[in-house]
Amino acid sequence: MLQVLESHILKLVPELKDSIDRIIPHFSIEEFKKDEELLTENMSCERLFFVCQGMLHLYYTYSEEKHVIHFALENWWLTDYKTFPDVKPATLGIAATEDTTVAVISKRDYDALLLAYPLLAVYFNNIHQRAYGAALHKQKIYATxxxxxxxxxxxxxxxxxxxxxxxxxxxxxxxxxxxxxxxxxxxxxx
Structure with a gap:
């Protein structure tokens, strides 16, 4: 399954081809059953997830009800981006929408990789721009x-x-x- 991640990275930043064999070992594969939680609100947010197969959803709890605000399909990344940078307690939760396989990286390894392989920052910049654009588009459509x-x-x-x-x-x-x-x-x- 890590080959899915490898292909995705090289598709967006082919210049990482010579480094990819040193980058990929920083990730592990985890499997989650439908409805299983990957991150719960108030849990320390110290992991970033890449969907190899399946689907995740991001939610928050209000008045004892879960409110879904985002989905992540194959080749999408997901975490609580508000709390991940500082490894703070999550304000959002992540659950598997269906049986899902993810590549996981810790915040410590993520930071180390960005320092060791600056071109990887180009990759993450590309995916975050796309995700942010999609979120803004959804917000516009939803509001109008x-x-x-x-x-x-x-x-x-x-x-x-x-x-x-x-x-x-x-x-x-x-x-x-x-x-x-x-x-x-x-x-x-x-």
Whole structure:
């Protein structure tokens, strides 16, 4: 599975080809079952996850309910980016949306790799720019259309992703109850 990560790094920064055999051993592979937690709120956030296979979701808890705010599919990275830089208690949680295999790196190894291989910072800059852009786009769409229109937008724009996400998690992401989600599904005409 680490070959998935290796391919992803070399796709974005081919100049790392001569160093990749020294970079990859800093990562380990972990497997998580559907609904299993990788990071819980208030846990020390000291790991960064690369999705080799499967899907993760990022959430926060409010009024004893989980509110999903982001997904990470194959070839995406995920952590609580607010607390990871300083290894503070997480303000967000991460759970497996489906059975998932991830490559994991500790904050200590991440920092050491960036110092040893400055070109790796180009790789992480590329992925973080893409992720930030996607988050801003979602925020814009979410703020400018109704919940029902956002449901339709998501279903039509990301049909493969829509099929992979359980209804209760997608409802949370959209910001509606599971009952409302089911009503949207029942009334949706493609």
């Amino acid at each position: 259309i109704s919940k029902e229109d956002f449901y339709s937008y998501f279903k039509n724009t990301y049909p493969e992703l829509y099929q992979r996400i359980p209804g209760h998690i997608l409802a949370s992401y959209i910001g509606i109850s599971l009952e409302t989600f089911k009503e949207f599904e029942a009334g949706y005409i493609s």
